[in-house]
Amino acid sequence: MEIRHHGAVDGVTGSCHELMLADGRSLLVDCGLFQGAEAGPDGAAAERLQVRFAVAPIQALVLTHVHIDHVGRLPYLLAAGYRGPILCSPASAELLPLVLEDALKVGFTRDARLIERVLAVLRQRIRALPYGQWHEVVAGEPGLRIRLQPAGHILGSAYVECDLHETGTETRVVFSGDLGAPHTPLLPDPQAPERADILVLESTYGDRCHEDRETRAVHLRQTVEHALSNRGTVLIPAFSIGRTQELLYELEGLIHQHQGEPVMDAHGERLTWDDVQIVLDSPLAADFTAGYRRLRALWDAEAKRRVAEGRHPLAFEQLVTVDAHSDHARMVNYLAHSGHPAIVIAASGMCAGGRVVNYLKAMLEDPRHDILFVGYQAAGTPGRDIQRYGPRGGYVMLDGRRYDTRAQVHTLSGYSAHADQQDLLRFIGDIPRPPREVRLVHGDAGAKRALKAAGERLGLPTRFWIP
Structure with missing residues (x-):
């Protein structure tokens, strides 16, 4: 052998x-x-x-x-x-x-x-x-x-x-x-x-070693509240299958837990968790999420309890799915300039292509926004460069152009x-x-x-x- x-x-x-x-x-x-x-x-x-x-x-x-x-x-x-x-x-x-x-x-x-x-x-x-x-x-x-x-x-x-x-x-x-x-x-x-x-x-x-689930949930909540206070976007480069569905599940749990709680923005105006929009901008990830819902018989006991309570962990009210490329372009422009707080999950997970790149081009140089990494970034990928050099005010090359990183960059290892x-x-x-x-x-x-x-x-x- x-x-x-x-x-x-x-x-x-x-x-x-x-x-x-x-x-x-x-x-x-x-x-x-x-x-x-x-x-x-x-x-x-x-x-x-x-x-x-x-x-x-x-x-x-x-x-x-x-x-x-x-x-x-x-x-x-x-x-x-x-x-x-x-x-x-x-x-x-x-x-x-x-x-x-x-x-x-x-x-x-x-x-x-x-x-x-x-x-x-x-x-x-x-x-x-x-x-x-x-x-x-x-x-x-x-x-x-x-x-x-x-x-x-x-x-x-x-x-x-x-x-x-x-x-x-x-x-x-x-x-x-x-x-x-x-x-x-x-x-x-x-x-x-x-x-x-x-x-x-x-x-x-x-x-x-990763953060435990409670710690990572606290950090995710803080990131959402930061988006609300900044009226910015939290951009999460995520793999279409696995990580995306886990994030949606956790976000639904946080929204359910903190529904109606107030958060003050930088100008003293009152917002609540109901104001944050969750955007899934990846047709492939949306297809996989639908597949996860069809296969919910394989979910663990905790997820099945949520369903039994009448909740929809992967299809909740604040979740918006973007399909057509024209809708994607409009969403990028809207979130980059409107001041509406949002969390965007978009592929690819290592920022090596896909729709996440357009969000990065529009948001990396604006300090209102946050980039949140929740998965492994391989050497030689833009994601690794942003993760490594972004917190130090570095830059990344996207489609041949240099983009300085002024957005805040975070890594939650607990979501690996x-x-x-x-x-x-x-x-x-x-x-x-x-x-x-x-x-x-x-x-x-x-x-x-x-x-x-x-x-x-x-x-x-x-x-x-x-x-």
Whole structure:
């Protein structure tokens, strides 16, 4: 048995791992897109998009979840000749075509008929696997079966348990995918597997710990009140799936809790929480939010209680969805000049494209506004530059033009959809039969080293290894 890494080994994007059997057949886990500096000097260099590994041995592709850095190279895998099944959870099976349709429009073609032909092929290949059920991938000796378990990262996310039978022995390899943080809105917490001889573990936040949910809620409330007092906009660059729905859920909770409470603006005029407008300006995020609502049977107990109380966590009164590009342009202009307090959630999450860029161009140089980061910003992205240099009065280049950062810049790490260092170590420690090896992937070099050192200090009975 051998594990080969075709992405997310030197960084945090492009997740793609291959479990090789002794007879040469294999299982591919994820096939993601490289982003930021990891995509190459031109943003999406051709050599980083191409599938350079052999596809003939691959018996199945299993997807941990549908974020683009885990599924974005799937069209290239098909173009390289892959003809096998695409295995994923039922929720991922519903959401995957939405992600790939958007990726095809951005990276391939605007030809609707061609896109539909590709999506038709994808739908034929998708095989939805319920959580907790074993599925045979390779029969006989050697043999391989897999099982998906909830990962708590986004709706439908899973970690993959692989039982490998070779020469009379059995090895269980677990691929974590992206693990969610405990108490993530809408989703049940991930539970450690009952066994893992080898654990391939993400390490995105292996070097830090997040704020707890109560602390981040306080900070979010303060940011909303700042927007009210400044009559400005809080701009949140957010990933279309996962982070956006969590933010809407939390904002609905704050509005429900503080409904009618007064806030004085800078001129002494009285406003209330009812005056703040929540704007979701992303057609893709709106589609995913509708998908989350359709799949509310998978929500956690707290979210289901809100629904039972007659509340609508993802479709509340103050939420406005912007669809058409002409409406988007009008919204940017209105919020930039009107003095109406608002919170705008717009993609892309790393400010590398999408509608958020137009908001940034209109608002970065105005101190009335706030930029709020709630997720990881990869090196080489505008989001990383704003996050790093903005608080010091720096600047960022957007579409070839320099924009000085006069808006306030904030980061709420507690809204990350990734487990932090403590969560990752707890996940390892909760495995009843400790793994003999933990292989750290999907993290910057410093995060991997920090997680390895922390695990060794705790004396966990395993070997930490950085590929």
